[in-house]
Amino acid sequence: MFPIVAHEELAPNVHRMTVKASVVAEKAQPGQFVILITDEKGERIPFTISGWDAARGTVDFVYIEVGKTTRQLGALRPGDELAHFVGPLGKPAEVDHYGHVVAVASGYGAAAILPVLRALKEKENRITTILQAPDRERAFCAEELEQASDRLILALGSPGEEMTVSATRPLRKILANHPQNPVHRMVVMGSLCLMRVISEMTRPYSIKTMVHLTPLMVDGTGMCGACRCSIQGKNRFACVHGPEFDGHEVDGWDVLMARRCTYADESILQQSFQCRGCSQW
Amino acid sequence: MSETKETGPSEETGKKKVKMNLNRLEMPKQEPEVRRRNFDEVATGYTYEMTMEEASRCIQCKKRNCQQGCPVNIDIPDFIKHLQDGNIEAASKVLKAKTSLPGICGRVCPQELQCENSCTLNKKGAPVAIGRLERFIADWERTSGAVSKPELAPSTGKCVAVVGTGPSGLTVASDLAIRGHQVTMYEALHVAGGVLMYGIPEFRLPKEIVQREVQYVSSLGVDIHLDTVIGINYSLDELLNTKYQAVYLATGAGLPQFLRVPGENLNMVYSANEFLTRTNLMKAYLYPEYATPVKMGRKVAVIGGGNVAMDSARCAVRLGAQEVYVIYRRTRQEMPARLEEVENAEEEGIHFHFLCNPTGFISDGRNNVSAMELVRMKLGEPDASGRRRPVPIEGSEYTMDVDTAIISLGTSPNPLIASTTPDLETSRWGTVITDERGKTSKARVWAGGDIVSGGATVISAMGEGRRAASAMHEFLSQ
Ligand SMILES: Cc1cc2nc3c(=O)[nH]c(=O)nc-3n(C[C@H](O)[C@H](O)[C@H](O)COP(=O)(O)OP(=O)(O)OC[C@H]3O[C@@H](n4cnc5c(N)ncnc54)[C@H](O)[C@@H]3O)c2cc1C
Ligand SMILES: Cc1cc2nc3c(=O)[nH]c(=O)nc-3n(C[C@H](O)[C@H](O)[C@H](O)COP(=O)(O)OP(=O)(O)OC[C@H]3O[C@@H](n4cnc5c(N)ncnc54)[C@H](O)[C@@H]3O)c2cc1C
Ligand code: SF4
Ligand code: FES
Secondary structure (H helix, E strand, C coil): CEEEEEEEEEEEEEEEEEECCCCHHHCCCCCEEEEEEECCCCCCCEEECCCEECCCCEEEEEEEEHHHHHHHHHCCCCEEEEEEEEECCCCCCCCCCCCEEEEEEEEEEEHHHHHHHHHHHCCEEEEEEEEEEHHHHHCHHHHHHHCCCCCEEEEEECCCCCCCCCHHHHHHHHCCCCCCCCCCCCECCCCCCHHHHHHHHHHHHHEEEEEEECCCCCCCCCCCCCCCEEEEEEEEECCCCCEEHHHHEECCCHHHHHCCCCCCCCCCHHHHHHHCCCCCC | CCCCCCCEEEEEEECEEEEECCCCCCCCCCCCHHHHCCCCCEEECCCHHHHHHHCCCCCCCCCCCHHHCCCCCHHHHHHHHHHHCCHHHHHHHHCCCCCCCHHHHHHHCHHCCHHHHHHHHHHHCCCCCHHHHHHHHHHHHHHHHCCCCCCCCCCCCEEEEEEEECCHHHHHHHHHHCCEEEEEEEECCCCCCHHHHHHHCCCCCCCHHHCCCCCCHHHHEEEEECCCCEEECCCCHHHCCCCEEEEEEECEEEEEEECCCCCCCEEEEEEEEHHHHHHCCCHHHCCCCCCCCCCCEEEEEEEEECCCHHHHHHHHHHHCCCEEEECCCHHHHHCCCCCHHHHHHHCCCCEEEEEEEEEEEEEEECCEEEEEEEEEEEEECCCCCCCEEEEEEECCEEEHHHHHHHCCCCEEECCHHHCCCCCCCCCCCCCCCCCCEEEEEECCCCCHHHHCCCCCHHHHHHHHHHHHHHHHHHHHHH
C-alpha cells in the first residue's frame, strides 16, 4: 500500500497529491509517469510525475478531476492509501543545452512540465513559457513556472473551441521574430489538440517540437498495445518509447484523438473535453 | 454418463491380461446457451463418483507411456492407482512431487498432445482422462482445506531473485524455497500469476485457483514484490550486485504483434493482450463494479487461430457481441488452438472463416473501424515449421463489415530487460538464449518459460523452471 502524505487543491477540481513510494522516487526523471490503482476494484490510470524527493521517498503529481477515478482520488485524504503505484514509466524527456526553449503548457501540463523545465534550466537554456488557462483562478502553478523560466506568458482564454487560440497568439508573435530572436526547441504538454496545433505551427520553421502524448493506457509496460501511436509510419508504444515524441513525426493525430476518446461518455466532467472532430460526439 | 459402455479387446500389461474400457466419461459442462451469458467456469469438473469410475479405466501399464508423455514426468500411473484405492490425499502427494500447480495444469494443459496422447488406451479408444483426474484431485484438496505443504530444508542463507510471477517463475520460487533458499519475486503488474491472470479467461481458469497457488508459494516463505518492473526499478545488474546470488528470468512473451496493415490503429481495433487484460485481469465484465471498462461492438472479427484467438472470441461473445468471426489464414487442421477449445467456441456460436487474411481496416469516417478488407488464401509449399504456407489468391479481395477487431497473432518477449542488460545474449526474435538447463550467457542468471521459448505452454514453462531450479540449486550449494 502507498500512503498519501499530502493532498492540496490548486484550483477548482485540480489537486496535487504526494505519495510515499520510495522505489519510484529513487529513479524518477523529468517527463516520466506513474500508474496507480486506488483500490482492488480500481482501474490503472496514468499521471505524469510533477515532482519527487528521493530522500523522503515521495512522489507527487497534479491531476484534474475528469471522471470516475479522478473524482475518487479527489475524496482521499492524507493518511489514506493507494492500493498500487508503479513507476517511473516511460522514457525521460530529452534534456540538453539547446539555447532558447519555448515551452507551452495547459491543464495538468502546467505542473507536469515543471521537472522538465528545471532540468532544461540546469543545462543553461533560456526558457520562455506560455501557460494557457481559462482564467487566472485556474492558472495554477504560475509561480513555479515563473521561477523555472526566464519569462512566463499567461495566455488566458475561454474554454471550448477557442481554447487553443489563447496559446497560439503569443507563440505566433515569438515565431514572427524567429530567426532573429531564434527558438531552438519547443516542449509542449497539454491537451492533444493543443499539442497538435502547436506542432503544425512550428513545422514550417523546422523547430524541433517535443510533445507528450497521452493515449489510453492499460499496463504501461509495453504489454497491451493500447497506447500505440503512429510515428513516422511506425507503431510506437507511448508507454515505453514515449510519452515524449517529436510532434512533427506524429502522423496519426486524428486516430490518436479518436482512440483517446473511446471511453469518453456523458460521465465526463470536463466540458471542454468534448472537442470537435472527436469520434464519440 | 456413458451409457454405451463397452468392453474392448484385452491388452498385454506385464503378465496378466486386463479388460479395457474404451469409453471415457464426459465432464459436465454448462450448456452453450447459458454459458454464452456468463464468465463462470465452462466445465464443472468430475464428481467423486465420476472420478472413481474414470480412474478405474486405467490398466496400470508397466511401460508408463503416459508418464513419458508428460513434460514434467508426473508419476501418472501411481496417482491413478491411489485414486483407484480411494486415497485422494496420497494421490495429491504424488502429483505435488512433480507439479506445484495441479489445479492449473489439470485445466489448461494440452493433454491431448501429451500424456493422454501417449496413453495405451488411446491406440484402441479414448485415453484415460488424466487431466480431469488431476483437476479433481487439486480441487478436492483445495476445498477440503487439507493443503499438504512440503517440509522446507533448513535455511541456506542464499538469496535468489525471480523476475516474473507466471507459471515458470512460481515453479522456480517454490522449488528453491523448499530447498532452503530465500526467494524474492518481482512482478511488474499489480497481481501475481502472469498470463494465468491477465490472459486466460475466468471461464477456463478461475482466478481464485491461480491466487490459491500464488498463496501457496508465498506460504513457503517467498516474498512477492508487486508493482516492480525489472529494467526500470532495478536493473538486472543491480539485483546481482546487491542482495542476490542468482536470478531467474521468467518475464514471459508479453509484446503483442500486429498485422502491419493500413487502418490497424483505428478505434475499436484491439490487440488480444489489451482486450484480454481489460476483460480478465481488470475484470471489465464486472464493470461498473470494477472500474475498468471494455467496449464491445456487435460484429466482431478475431484474427488468428491459436488459444489466444479462441479466448478472445469467447470473451467477446460473453460481453454481448452479436456475431463473432474467427479469421484464420490456414485451415482448421493447422489451427494451433486446443481442439477442445475450438469445439467449445463453435458450440457457443462463434463462426470460423478459414483461408482468408485481413489486408486493411476501413474507417467509418470518424476513425472507428467499420469494415475489414480481406484476401482469400490457399495453402502452398510447407515452410520451415512443416506447415503448408498460406499464399494470397490474386483478385480474391473482399470486404466484411465489422465494428470491432481483435488482433490475436501471438506475442514476442518484451525487450525491456534485454535492452537494459547488454551482456544477456538474445536471439533474432528477442528470446533469451540458454543451455538445456536454463543457464543464460550472463553469470548467475538463468531463464525459462515464454521468454526463452517465445511462447509455448504452461506446463513447458513449469518444466523449464524445474530444470533451471535444480541447476540453480547445484550452483548455490557449491
Ligand atoms: C502518459 C500519461 C500521463 C498523464 N498525466 C496526467 C497528469 O499528470 N494529470 C492528469 O490529470 N491527467 C493525466 N493523464 C490523463 C489521465 O490519465 C486521465 O485524465 C485519467 O485517466 C482520467 O481517469 P478518470 O477515471 O477520472 O476518467 P474516466 O472516467 O476514465 O473519464 C472518461 C474518459 O474520458 C477521457 N478523458 C477524460 N478526461 C480526459 C483528459 N483530461 N485527458 C484525456 N482524456 C480524458 C478518457 O478517455 C477517459 O477514459 C495522463 C495520461 C497519460 C496517458
Ligand atoms: C490468452 C492465452 C491463452 C493461453 N492458453 C493456454 C492454454 O490453454 N494452455 C497452455 O498450456 N498454455 C496457454 N497459454 C500459454 C501460457 O499461458 C504461457 O506459455 C505461460 O503462461 C508462460 O509462462 P511464463 O511463466 O513464462 O510467463 P508469463 O505467464 O507470461 O508471466 C510473465 C510475468 O512476468 C511479468 N513481467 C514481465 N516483464 C517484467 C519485468 N520487466 N519485471 C517484472 N515482471 C515482469 C509479467 O507481468 C508476467 O506476470 C496461453 C497464453 C495466452 C496469452
Ligand atoms: S498409459 Fe493410460 S492406461 Fe496406461 S497407466 Fe498411463 S493412464 Fe493408465
Ligand atoms: S499501455 Fe499497454 S503497451 Fe502501453
